[in-house]
Amino acid sequence: MRKVNIPILTLLISITIGIVLYDYIKIQAITVWICSILLSLTGVLLNTFSRKKIIGSALFMCCTSALFITIGYLSRTYTDDTRSQTHYTHTNTEGSHTLLVKINRELKPTLYQHKYLVDLKAIDSTITTGKLLLNIYKDSATILPKTGEWWYARTALLPVPHPKNPYQFDYGAYLNKQEIYRQVSAKPQEMLRANKETYDVSVWASRFRESVKNSLHLQSFTPRQLAVIEALVLGQRQGIDKEMSSQYAAAGMMHILAVSGLHVGVILLILRFLFGFIKWRQLQWVKSLLIISLIWSFAIITGLSPSVLRAATMFSFLEVGELLGGKRKSQDAVLASAIFLLLLDPLLIYQVGFQLSYLAVIAILWVQPWLASFWSPEVFILRKLRDVVSVTIAAQLGVMPLSLFYFHQFPGLFIISNVLIIPFLGLILGGGLLVCFLSVTDLLPEFIAQTYGGTIDVMNNYIAWVAGQEDFVARHISVSATLMILVYMFMITTHLLCMKYSKRRLIVASLATIILTGFIVLENNQPASQHLAILNRNASTTLTQLQEKQLTVFNNDTLYLTYTDSRVKAYQDALKIDTVVQKSHGNYFRFKRKEILIVDSLDIYNLEEANPDYVILTHSPKINMNRLIERYPNCTIVADGSNYHSYVSRWKATCTKQKIPFHSTYEKGAFIID
Numbered sequence: 001m002r003k004v005n006i007p008i009l010t011l012l013i014s015i016t017i018g019i020v021l022y023d024y025i026k027i028q029a030i031t032v033w034i035c036s037i038l039l040s041l042t043g044v045l046l047n048t049f050s051r052k053k054i055i056g057s058a059l060f061m062c063c064t065s066a067l068f069i070t071i072g073y074l075s076r077t078y079t080d081d082t083r084s085q086t087h088y089t090h091t092n093t094e095g096s097h098t099l100l101v102k103i104n105r106e107l108k109p110t111l112y113q114h115k116y117l118v119d120l121k122a123i124d125s126t127i128t129t130g131k132l133l134l135n136i137y138k139d140s141a142t143i144l145p146k147t148g149e150w151w152y153a154r155t156a157l158l159p160v161p162h163p164k165n166p167y168q169f170d171y172g173a174y175l176n177k178q179e180i181y182r183q184v185s186a187k188p189q190e191m192l193r194a195n196k197e198t199y200d201v202s203v204w205a206s207r208f209r210e211s212v213k214n215s216l217h218l219q220s221f222t223p224r225q226l227a228v229i230e231a232l233v234l235g236q237r238q239g240i241d242k243e244m245s246s247q248y249a250a251a252g253m254m255h256i257l258a259v260s261g262l263h264v265g266v267i268l269l270i271l272r273f274l275f276g277f278i279k280w281r282q283l284q285w286v287k288s289l290l291i292i293s294l295i296w297s298f299a300i301i302t303g304l305s306p307s308v309l310r311a312a313t314m315f316s317f318l319e320v321g322e323l324l325g326g327k328r329k330s331q332d333a334v335l336a337s338a339i340f341l342l343l344l345d346p347l348l349i350y351q352v353g354f355q356l357s358y359l360a361v362i363a364i365l366w367v368q369p370w371l372a373s374f375w376s377p378e379v380f381i382l383r384k385l386r387d388v389v390s391v392t393i394a395a396q397l398g399v400m401p402l403s404l405f406y407f408h409q410f411p412g413l414f415i416i417s418n419v420l421i422i423p424f425l426g427l428i429l430g431g432g433l434l435v436c437f438l439s440v441t442d443l444l445p446e447f448i449a450q451t452y453g454g455t456i457d458v459m460n461n462y463i464a465w466v467a468g469q470e471d472f473v474a475r476h477i478s479v480s481a482t483l484m485i486l487v488y489m490f491m492i493t494t495h496l497l498c499m500k501y502s503k504r505r506l507i508v509a510s511l512a513t514i515i516l517t518g519f520i521v522l523e524n525n526q527p528a529s530q531h532l533a534i535l536n537r538n539a540s541t542t543l544t545q546l547q548e549k550q551l552t553v554f555n556n557d558t559l560y561l562t563y564t565d566s567r568v569k570a571y572q573d574a575l576k577i578d579t580v581v582q583k584s585h586g587n588y589f590r591f592k593r594k595e596i597l598i599v600d601s602l603d604i605y606n607l608e609e610a611n612p613d614y615v616i617l618t619h620s621p622k623i624n625m626n627r628l629i630e631r632y633p634n635c636t637i638v639a640d641g642s643n644y645h646s647y648v649s650r651w652k653a654t655c656t657k658q659k660i661p662f663h664s665t666y667e668k669g670a671f672i673i674d
Contacts, residue, residue, distance in 0.1 A: 008335045014065045015339060018072020019346040022080075029077050032070050039067040076346040081130055081179045088120055088130040089181060093157040097123050099184060100152055101134060102198055103145045106206075108238050113137055113185070114144060121150065133160060133175060133183035142188040146210070148203035150194035157182040164536040164669035165567045166544075167574035177350040205300045209234050215439040220446065224460060225453045231257040233432040235302035244460070249407070250467035252396070252414030253421065264311035266426050267298050268319065288323050292316045310354055313337050314361065331365050334358070352406055356399050363398025364391055370499060384423065392418040401487040404479040408573035412472035421459060428455065476572040483523065486516045532591045532673040534616055535567055536641040536665035541598070541618040543585060544571065549578040554585035588612070594673055597632075599623065606631060614673065617651065620644045625654040636661040638671045 046060040082089050100122040107115040116134040121127070134153070136142065145151055160183050162172035175181075197203075212234060216226060227239030240257055248254045271291045278287040299312035314337040321333025338358055341348055348354045371390040377383050392415055404410060411417070421428075435452050438444035467473070479487075493509040535542045542565070543554040551571050553562050562568045562582050571577055587598045588610060597612035599605045601619040605628060612632055617623075617639045628637075637655055639648045639662070648664050655662035663671045 005332045005335065008332055008339070010061065010065055011068050012335050012339050012342075014068035015072035015075070015342055016349055018069040018074075019076045019342065019349050021069070022073050022076035022346075027073070029074065032073055032077070036067060036070040036074070039063055039070065043067060072342070072346065075343050079346055082181075084129055086127055086129045088123065088128050088132075088157065091123060091126070091128060093123070093182070096154060096156045098125075098152060098154050099123055099132075099157075100150060100194060101132060101184075103134075103147050103149050103151065104131075104202075105147060106238070107133075108240075109138075114142075116145060117180070130182075131178070131180045132157070133180055135183060135185040136191065137185070137187050139188045145191075145193075147206035148198045148200070150196040150198070152192040152194055153184060153186045154190050155184045155186045157184055159183075162669075164665065165570065166533055166670055166672070167570040168567065169570075177347060179347065201300055205302075208301060209236060212436050212440050215442075216436065219439055219444060219449045221449065221453050222457075225456045228257070228456050228460065229432055229435070229452075232263075232429060233302075233436055235308060247460075247464050247467040249409070250411055250473045251417040251463045252411030253417050253463055253466075256421070256425070263429060264295060264298070264308065264315050266429050267295060268315050270426055270430055271295070284323060288319050291319055295319075310337075310341050310348060311357060313341055314357070334361055334365065352402075355402055359398040359402060360395040363394045367397060367495065368394040370495075385419070388419055388423055389415060392422065397491065401479065401484045401491075404477050405481065405484045408475065408477050408479075410474040410477060412474060413466050413469055417463065417466045420462065428459070431455070476569075476576070478574055478576045480523070483516075483519060486512070486519055490516045529674060530592070532596075534638055534640055534665060534671040534673075536670055537567065538641045541585075541600075541616075541640055541642050542567070544568070545591065546571070546575070546577075549576070550581060551575075551577045551579070552581045552583055554583050556584045591673060596673075597635075599628075614638060616640060618642050620647050625651050626658070629655070629658050629660050633660075636663065638663045638665070640665045 043060060043063045046063060077083070081087055099120060101118040101120055103116055103118055105117045107117060109115055113135040116136070118132050118134045120130045120132050136144070160172040160175045160180060163170050175183075213230060213236065216229060221229065223239065224244065227241070227244065230236040230239055237257060245254070245257070248257055268291065271294055275287050275290060278284070295312050295315060299308045302308050314334060317333035317337035317340070321331075321336075341354075368390050371394055372386055375386050377386060396414055400410065431452050435444060435448065438448070490509075490512045493505070493512040497505045497509040530547050531545075533544045533546075535544060540555065540557050540560065542560075544567075545552040545554070551568070553565075553568060560582075562580050568580060572580065585598065587600070587604065588607060589596055594614065595610070595612045596614045596616065597605060597607070597610060598616045598618060599621050601621055603621045603623050605615070605621075605623065610632075612635050615628065615632060615635045615637050617637065620643045637651065637660060639651060643666075645666070648666065652662050652664060665671060
């Protein structure tokens with residue numbers, strides 16, 4: 001492990017702290033500017049008069065760190081869209097309005113809707129700014145919007161979706177981190193194209209990708225082959241279905257389908273090979289300039305997505321770093337590229353792809369050489385095999401704690417899948433670029449298309465086989481943010497100790513091990529509180545009862561299966577649940593001395609000696625709410641997602657009038673009984 005550039009690392013950490021602080025502490029920009037100026041002056045004085053003193057050096061480092069914390073805070077301040085007075089969050093957006101939006105990017109569609117990221121330009125002829133999520137209901141006759149086009153939509157601005165069941169992924173919070181605070185849903189007939197269109201590099205790239213996709217669809221490729229080619233070469237994952245996505249994730253090869261650092265890195269290696277004939281020292285800058293220009297050309301063609309943007313920036317810095325001073329400068333360049341990107345777009349710090357890509361590259365640069373040093377074969381093929389295995393292990397070690405925190409699973413056969421595919425990824429990606437070029441110029445021979453399509457099939461089948469080895473895929477692994485940080489501390493201190501033994505490193509590594517072990521023991525001895533939850537689920541009633549390490553799922557639907565329910569999976573991922581049991585529920589039962597009555601479409605609720613604390617309405621019973629309240633005046637009424645919305649609205653109005661507690665899972669999410 002090469003020595004880390006502590007000053008650059010300190011600056012990166014300080015800027016990150018400043019960016020994160022902005023979301024928790026609001027301070028006026030002028031106050032932060034004053035602090036920055038004072039810290040700068042203090043730093044100059046410390047550097048001038050205390051240059052050779054240890055205390056002075058420590059104070060200078062603290063002062064510099066504080067300065068860059070303020071810089072990170074200011075960068076987040078001035079990139080916050082909501083600071084603009086024209087932002088829609090400062091406007092009354094209740095009810096329907098005529099919206100004018102510009103299409104920025106097409107997102108992956110759902111089963112019923114096309115999705116787009118758009119810029120809001122006006123509300124009812126009033127100039128307005130901000131990002132929105134646009135959902136257009138699918139229609140076979142719909143003319144879909146294209147990137148750069150301006151469209152009118154007559155609809156309402158709605159809150160972004162938040163989870164309605166325990167422990168589910170908070171998509172709304174994810175959108176908020178991208179400064180998307182509202183969404184709009186429209187039918188095709190509610191959309192009208194405006195006589196305006198924006199033309200820029202991203203629009204040109206989008207049109208180019210569309211032409212390439214259209215030309216590929218005229219070839220003899222199968223849908224699954226097309227899906228992989230479009231994802232691999234063009235960065236378009238709309239054709240990747242849920243099954244294929246799950247297979248690649250289980251095999252530890254999801255990075256193949258997302259154009260990111262891996263692809264840009266492969267492109268960098270291909271370009272270095274192609275321009276390897278330029279060996280004159282005076283022309284090395286020309287060589288690097290050509291490589292960087294082609295890397296950015298690939299980034300633009302694939303859509304300049306955040307993952308590609310950061311990868312192109314990182315590898316551009318990497319190329320310049322190697323040109324200036326070899327491997328050591330390359331490591332510094334990676335950290336410098338992260339600082340550069342965060343100052344330009346502070347919200348990148350919240351993107352999982354940004355975190356994973358940098359951790360993977362850092363682990364490869366600092367850990368891979370140490371792993372490779374354990375074996376030095378003389379045979380060329382064995383050396384290359386060693387390099388692939390060591391790079392794969394280093395990258396997985398770097399991202400493993402973070403991956404477990406976000407995705408709750410670990411592919412045990414990642415080495416097998418990566419060792420056989422990564423060495424050929426250059427040929428696969430290069431072949432894909434060649435196929436796309438020949439296809440768009442109408443020069444693609446049929447035998448090349450069939451050969452490349454067959455190669456994609458072999459890769460898909462191999463990935464499917466690896467993913468099918470269920471015993472080697474560890475699922476439902478719960479890792480908290482604190483545990484993730486402690487694991488990284490343990491890994492770093494242990495690796496430093498293995499690199500070079502010293503008493504100080506032994507003490508630090510031992511302390512990290514003790515803290516990690518103690519936290520794991522403490523966390524395992526604090527099980528989640530027992531509760532009963534009435535989940536929000538359309539057309540079906542589902543209740544979950546958590547007791548210690550067992551989750552009991554109540555559902556009377558004979559076709560219902562717990563392992564296909566994402567709500568159950570969320571419980572398993574979050575709480576380390578050992579056992580899931582499926583049962584049918586009765587119409588009257590108890591939980592922790594609380595009595596619960598379920599009223600379904602049979603409308604039976606007038607039970608003798610019944611005194612329920614909660615009445616759950618399911619499957620739209622045709623009841624008289626006033627009579628129900630008169631029969632059980634002290635109950636709380638819960639309507640789950642299986643009821644008609646019109647019924648729920650009527651029940652809610654009656655309960656509000658009668659001052660009876662009412663909860664709709666469709667509006668408020670799952671109802672929890674502790």
